[in-house]
Amino acid sequence: MAAKTGAQALDKIRVGIIGAGGNTKLHHIPKLQAIPGVEVVKIANRSEESAAKVCKELGVAQATGNWQDVISDPSLNAIVVGTWPYLHRTLVLEALQAGKHVLTEARLAMNASEAKEMYNASLRHPNLVTQVVPSPLTFEFDATIQAIVKQGTLGELLYIEVRALSNSFAEKDGAPLSWRTDQRYSGLNIGVLGIFFEPLQRWVGDAVAVQARAKTVVRLREDQETGELRSVHIPDHLDILADMAIGAQAHIVVSSVIGGVPGFSKGYVLYGKEGTLFLDLAAKKLYLTKKGAEGQREEVAIPEDKKEVWRVEEEFVAAIRKQGSIRRTTFEQGVRYMEFTEAVTRSIQSGCTVKLPLV
Structure with a gap:
């Protein structure tokens, strides 16, 4: 009933x-x-x-x-x-x-x-x-970033950098197998790729083409239920180039095996003809640099009424x-980020650029 x-x-x-x-x-x-x-x-x-x-x-x-x-x-x-x-x-x-x-x-x-x-x-x-x-990574900043992009403050977007680095060195072979590293449970989802790409879709829309390379550093992990070692088929390092529908090229790096990272390890940089916007997720700060004022990075204040929460x-x-x-997130939006995720895997496997949406 x-x-x-x-x-x-x-x-x-x-x-x-x-x-x-x-x-x-x-x-x-x-x-x-x-x-x-x-x-x-x-x-x-x-x-x-x-x-x-x-x-x-x-x-x-x-x-x-x-x-x-x-x-x-x-x-x-x-x-x-x-x-x-x-x-x-x-x-x-x-x-x-x-x-x-x-x-x-x-x-x-x-x-x-x-x-x-x-x-x-x-x-x-x-x-x-x-x-x-x-x-939920960027709830506090989403409305402000969307407004800055929509208002044309950055001008035409040229290049986008996304970093999702654990800032920790690789585990040894035989480390515990988790659902995120077990394709039987996670499918084609790779680490935190989807979690970081979804906010980018909110701000600038979808990708139209993807080319990806991957590396699996920790090749064997221990199944905690059986005690046996299992081969790992999910990469722990990704390097992605994506053409975005808005016209910008995006470079996305996702890694759980890189330690001692200089500079920022988690965040986004949107480079436009008129300005650059930098979201440092580790510091929880948003910065804007305008054309003609290079070297004068200003922190963007987020109005309280624009800070979205869970x-x-x-x-x-x-x-x-x-x-x-x-x-x-709607199911329709979920399909779009899953198509991007699958396009990354298809590109890794084929060595070719994969067009989106998938057919």
Whole structure:
């Protein structure tokens, strides 16, 4: 039996959780519980014991080790998918078919094909709200950067530099295998690539062509469940050149094996004909240098009313109640960053430039 949705706004929203990882425990569960009229009713985790532990910790009534118990529960209106990407497609499609609104953890899917299938399913259920957890890296700066680009302060954009460096030296072979380094669970997602590319899409739009090189430094990792060594198929260093639709060329470096980085290790630089904008994520500072004032870098003050904060759960609930719409991140936006991610992998494998959107 599907939950009542559509034109009727829901005052009482009952939520089921599938996958109680770090983000789910830190953000989704407590922040949903803080919204009047929202109740987190049931949690499914990899085992009933682990689900029960989270239920006790966060005051949730029901625990299960079977995700189907959550999706099939007719009393629930909405599902939060907090698993690794390998289950996102299955859980989202099943939840939509059961008439549930869905908030899914990022990255959206294992690959672009899965992402498109999920997006198309969402279109077949226009009465249901679907949302992907957005990259929160640049929330505080997004509105200001978008305004600076739109106003033409930088002039025509020529070149964009993105650095996503761990600033730590490579681990030894045999280091623990995590879901981010295990293609069985993460698919074509590579490290923090998607998390860093998504904000760039917000500011300047999509890429139209990608050429990438990659290196796998830590080639063997220990499976923590079996103790066996596994070959790693996800690169830990990426070097990407992308042609952006706005006309600029972007150089993106993502690495978990580079230590002792001089200068900035995490951030963005947008170079235009009339100015350069530099976001240093480590320092949480935004700087602008204008043409004719080279060497006079000025910090850009971010007005309080322009500083966006994490409100993923509020936005999800407001959309269910017909009190707002999903801005960050829609399934359509998720498809676009998954296409970029897959284009990077295709370029690595072929040694060729890959055009976007994918065909």
